Amino acid sequence: MTQYTLHTSWLFDPKIKQVRQNISVTVDSATGLITRVFERDDERQPLSEIIKEGDIDLRGKYILPGLVDAHTHVFLHSYDEKGALQQKRDESMTERTVRGVNHCRTALLAGYTTYRDLGSEGMQECDANLRDAIARGLTPGPRLFVATKVISSTGSYECRTENSGGGHCLPAGADAVDGVEQCRQAVRRRVAAGADIIKFFADYRRRIMRSPPEQQHPYIPSVLHPPKEPNPDYMVFSQEEMNTIVSEAAMARCPVSAHCCTREGALAAIDAGVNTLEHAYFLTDEMLKQMAEKAIILVPTLSIAEKLHSHRFDDILRQVKRAHELGVRIACGGDTGTFPHGENVRELELMIKAGIPIADVLESCTVGGWEACGADLCGRQFGWFAENLQADIIALDKDPMHSPDALRSVNFVMKDAKVWKVGGEQCGMV
Ligand SMILES: [Zn+2]
Structure with a gap:
């Protein structure tokens, strides 16, 4: 299975220049693309019921496109x-x-x-x-x-x-x-x-x-x-x-x-x-x-x-x-x-x-x-969240709308659906 999903609670959507709540983004590591962006209803269906093995839980972080x-x-x-x-x-x-x-x-x-x-x-x-x-x-x-x-x-x-x-x-x-x-x-x-x-x-x-x-x-x-x-x-x-x-x-x-x-x-x-x-x-x-x-x-x-x-x-x-x-x-x-x-x-x-x-x-x-x-x-699309875009996604520890230094606290980095940083530490780099 090459597809997995990132679950977020705070995501900045640059296309509407607004923060969206409870968005999940499915990516495909074979193509490097986003395959689906959807809004969860955590009240009706708790995340614990839909989260799958291999998914990434980024709730509590501040998500931006790469x-x-x-x-x-x-x-x-x-x-x-x-x-x-x-x-x-x-x-x-x-x-x-x-x-x-x-x-x-x-x-x-x-x-x-x-x-x-x-x-x-x-x-x-x-x-x-x-x-x-x-x-x-x-x-x-x-x-x-x-x-x-x-x-x-x-x-x-x-x-x-x-x-x-x-x-x-x-x-x-x-x-x-x-x-x-x-x-x-x-x-x-x-x-x-x-x-x-x-x-x-x-x-x-x-x-x-x-x-x-x-x-x-x-x-x-x-x-x-x-x-x-x-x-x-x-x-x-x-x-x-x-x-x-x-x-x-x-x-x-x-x-x-x-x-x-x-x-x-x-x-x-x-x-x-x-x-x-x-x-x-x-x-x-x-x-x-x-x-x-x-x-x-x-x-x-x-x-x-x-x-x-x-x-x-x-x-x-x-x-x-x-x-x-x-x-x-x-x-x-x-x-x-x-x-x-x-x-x-x-x-x-x-x-x-x-x-x-x-x-x-x-x-x-x-x-x-x-x-x-x-x-x-x-030849490619990147910089926002939609189907068929390059899966470039980052997460910050702090809210960039309110903390001036938030952009320097990068917790997570994904490019083309490949993860390079998790919990503030590099991964996959040898
Ligand atoms: Zn120059």
């Missing part, structure tokens, strides 16, 4: 430990793979059953390989949707040293292309390499070598008179190039994500009709309304903004609240990896701090995450 982190980098570890340049330059591909495997275990145990991983950061297509290894059951981790290499223009998104002998960089983080035809080819190359999502940079700090106090550390005030903006972001693609990336990706039914840290970059990405905008710290009401109209999803990455843009973090929190008020679809993704995997819920905490109702935050981190992965384009 969480989705909509912006991660499995091969990065915290910038507080080591900068991106040092990680890419000094760590072997083997070390970075081992780290990635560990990050995936940690994320799963923190309740994250899906990662939208937006760029392998110098690891070529290893993100697609890790996705497949997890899917084949070789190592535990969230279900990965990956971008492989990001698409950027020449010299725009690369680690640099001052000994590069003509501008060469190491190792390549981006598929660097210029002009409409090369953009088209890059999308085709990414799709062929196994990308689930096309990620491109609308803008970046490409003048990084201008008056750098230290290599790749232009914000460290070690020179006496640095320019006012030592390391500004500028657009890296023209409107025409962005339009081509989006239309070419659409032909392969592949969602497109754009890194935008300037107003101009975000405007062009919105105009091109991308699926998700990452970061986007300079949105106006006009732009937010356009995003709402075009159903473009905002992934605010507050967790990294808190670290990199602390001087205007309150503005960024206000902007996210405004986006929510104007009906912009929000998905919850922290740029996890630049801060530790396992601390993913920091993003939810910051969205709550921005003033977004908790039920909406939980919805953004489940259904919103699925939509950011491309919704039905991603």
Whole structure:
């Protein structure tokens, strides 16, 4: 018998953004899917009469769908430990793979059953390989949707040293292309390499070598008179190039994500009709309304903004609240990896701090995450409770509606109907 049932007393249903009582969910470990969701009448028929051998009693816990982190980098570890340049330059591909495997275990145990991983950061297509290894059951981790290499223009998104002998960089983080035809080819190359999502940079700090106090550390005030903006972001693609990336990706039914840290970059990405905008710290009401109209999803990455843009973090929190008020679809993704995997819920905490109702935050981190992965384009359904959805279910020890730290007390984790954590302890991981 491959089917068994989880019995709950408190279950958050993100589709109606409400808590439901006495729901039972039957799952099938052969297919990894939910086969039935039903409400019990415990008065008429006590659970002791219907509970079967192998069922799981989660009454008294707080049940959510498995969480989705909509912006991660499995091969990065915290910038507080080591900068991106040092990680890419000094760590072997083997070390970075081992780290990635560990990050995936940690994320799963923190309740994250899906990662939208937006760029392998110098690891070529290893993100697609890790996705497949997890899917084949070789190592535990969230279900990965990956971008492989990001698409950027020449010299725009690369680690640099001052000994590069003509501008060469190491190792390549981006598929660097210029002009409409090369953009088209890059999308085709990414799709062929196994990308689930096309990620491109609308803008970046490409003048990084201008008056750098230290290599790749232009914000460290070690020179006496640095320019006012030592390391500004500028657009890296023209409107025409962005339009081509989006239309070419659409032909392969592949969602497109754009890194935008300037107003101009975000405007062009919105105009091109991308699926998700990452970061986007300079949105106006006009732009937010356009995003709402075009159903473009905002992934605010507050967790990294808190670290990199602390001087205007309150503005960024206000902007996210405004986006929510104007009906912009929000998905919850922290740029996890630049801060530790396992601390993913920091993003939810910051969205709550921005003033977004908790039920909406939980919805953004489940259904919103699925939509950011491309919704039905991603080939699977997850993030809520219904027949034929992936059986991704977590349980918390405390009520997330009333305890701010509840999201950090993950008691139980199931992904694809396989249990990875019970009673707060990992299980099935060797
Ligand atoms: Zn990122």
